Amino acid sequence: MIDLKLLRESPDVVRRALEARRSQADLDALLKLDSEKREMVFRADELRKKRNEESERIAQMKKARADATALINDMRAVGEHISALEAEIKQKDEEIRARWLMIPNIPHETVPPGKSEEDNVEVRRWGVPPEFDFEPISHADIGEKLGILDFERAAKITGARFTLSYGAGALLERALIGFMLDLHTKRHGYTEVLPPFMVNKDSMTGTGQFPKFAGDYFVCQPDEYILVPTAEVPVTNIYRDEILDDARLPIKFAAYTPCFRREAGSYGKDTRGMIRVHQFNKVELVKFCRPEESYEEHEKLTRDAEEVLQLLEIPYRVIALCTADLGDAAAKCYDIEAWIPSQKTYREISSCSNFEEYQARRANIRYRAKNGKPRFIHTLNGSGLAVGRTVVAILENFQKADGTVDIPVNLRPYMNGIERITPRQA
RNA sequence: GGAGGGAUAGCAUAACUGGUAAUGCACCGGUCUUGAAAACCGGCGCCUUCGGGCUUGGGGGUUCGAGUCCCCCUCCCUCCGCCA
DSSP states (O other): OHHHHHHHHOOOHHHHHHHHHHOOOHHHHHHHHHHHHHHHHHHHHHHHHHHHHHHHHHHHHHHHOOHHHHHHHHHHHHHHHHHHHHHHHHHHHHHHHHTTTTTTOOOOOTOOOOOOOGGOEEEEEEEEEOOOSSSOOOOHHHHHTTTBOOHHHHHTOOSSSSOOOOOOHHHHHHHHHHHHHHIIIIIIIIIOOOOOSSOOHHHHHHHHOTTTGGGSSSSEEEEEEOSSSSSSHHHHGGGGEEEEGGGGOOOOEEEEEEEEOTTTOOTTTTOOOSSSOOOEEEEEEEEEOOGGGGHHHHHHHHHHHHHHHHHHHHHEEEOOOTTHHHHHHHHEEEEEEEGGGGGGGEEEEEEEEEEETTHHHHEEEEEOOOSSSSEOEEEEEEEEEEHHHHHHHHHHHOOTSSSSOOOGGGGGGGGGOOOOEEOOOO
C-alpha cells in the first residue's frame, strides 16, 4: 500500500514510478474518490461538532429542569443527516481501499529501468559451472534412476506437479532444512520460528498476495484458510497491528515451511521434475527494521542467502530485477540463480526483497521511533533457500558418470555421514 | 461441539440510575543543572480544509447523546465433550 498523502501531493512522482513498472493502476480514479471522501468527511465533522455542542446544552438544560424538546428534535434531524453521510463515506472508503490495495509499490531509485525481464541486470557471479566428461542429465532422471524421486506415483497420489521422495532423497530435504536453519540462526543471528502453515485472508492482504493475486493459492473449505505460499506471509504477519519497540530492531526470523502454490498460468513450463511444483519446502528469512537501515539490511540478507550456496559449492549469480520484472509489493529485489547443468543456465533459487513501508502499511506494523512517534516499519524477506530447487542443484551439479551423486562436504554431517547417494535397493 | 467469564492507549488500572474516556508507569521534547537524577511544563492512537472530528476487540441497533443498554461476530481464559 503506497502513501496516499504522497499520491495526493505528488501524483506525478507516483505516476512515473508506476509507468516504469508498466502498471495500469488507475490513479486518477483513486484521487477523485479520495477528494470526494475528504469533502464528505469534512461535512460530517462539522455536523458532529454541532451535535456535540448541542448535546452538551441538552444535558445542561436537563440538569436545570428546562424543556429541551425542540433542541432534541433538531438534533434528531442532524443525527439522521450524519448517519446518511457516514453510510456514503463508508461506501466511498471501501471503493478507495479496493483500488488502493491494487496499486503496486514504488520502485527504489537504484532499481534498473526496463521493459521486461530481458533488462534485469546481473550483479555478480560466484563459482564456476562444473565441466562434465559426459552429458549431464536432469535431476528428475537422476532421482528416478537412484530410486529417490518418484513423480509418477506422486501424480497418482495427488496430481501433476507433486514430489515423492524416498531414502536419501527424503533425507536430503531434511538435511538441507536443518543445515540452512542452523547457518542462519547460529551464524547470521536469525531467530528460528515455526509458524502456522495456513493463514487467514487478513494475513494474505497484509503481505500483498490478496486481493490482486487471490487465484494463485490453495484455499481450504469451508474455513477459507489459505495454505501458505511462502513463510513470508505468516512470519511478516506476526506483528500485524502492533507497535514494536525501537530497541528490539532489527528483528530477524528464519522459518522453515512447506509452500503451496497453484502455479496457474504456467502450463507447459517446467512440467517435469521438481523445479515448479505445487508443494515445496523453503527456509525463509524475514526482517523488520528501521527505514534508514533497510537497504543495508537488504544487502546483508542477500549475502546470508548466498552463503548457503557457497557452503554447498553450487555456482550462482545474483540478478537485480528491473522495474518491469519487480513483484507488486517490492521496492527492490535481487534474485539468486543457481547453475542447472541439464538446462545449461541459471535458475531462480532465491528472491530477496525490500518492501519498505508497503507491507507495513497494509498490515499496520509500526515501531516507536526515537522521537516517540509510531512510524511504519520496513519489512524484507528472502528465500534462504528454496529447498526443492537446492536438491535439484545438488543432484545436477554433483552428478557422476555412473549415476551416483556426491554430497557437498558441508552437508555430510546432516546426511548421517553419507558422502554419496547410490542407487536405492527397493 | 456445549456452558460460563473476559477484551479500555506501549503496559497497568478507573469511569453513579447512559451526559461525551480519568489515572499511574514507560517513552519523547522542553525548563532547571557542570552533567545526570528529581521536580515542573508539554506531548505520548488516527484524520484534518487547523475550525475540529474520530478512537473503549470488530460490526450493527436503541438514543439528542453509548465504554455503559440490546443483537451478531472474532479472539483469549475456565470447565465438559472429542482428539494427535
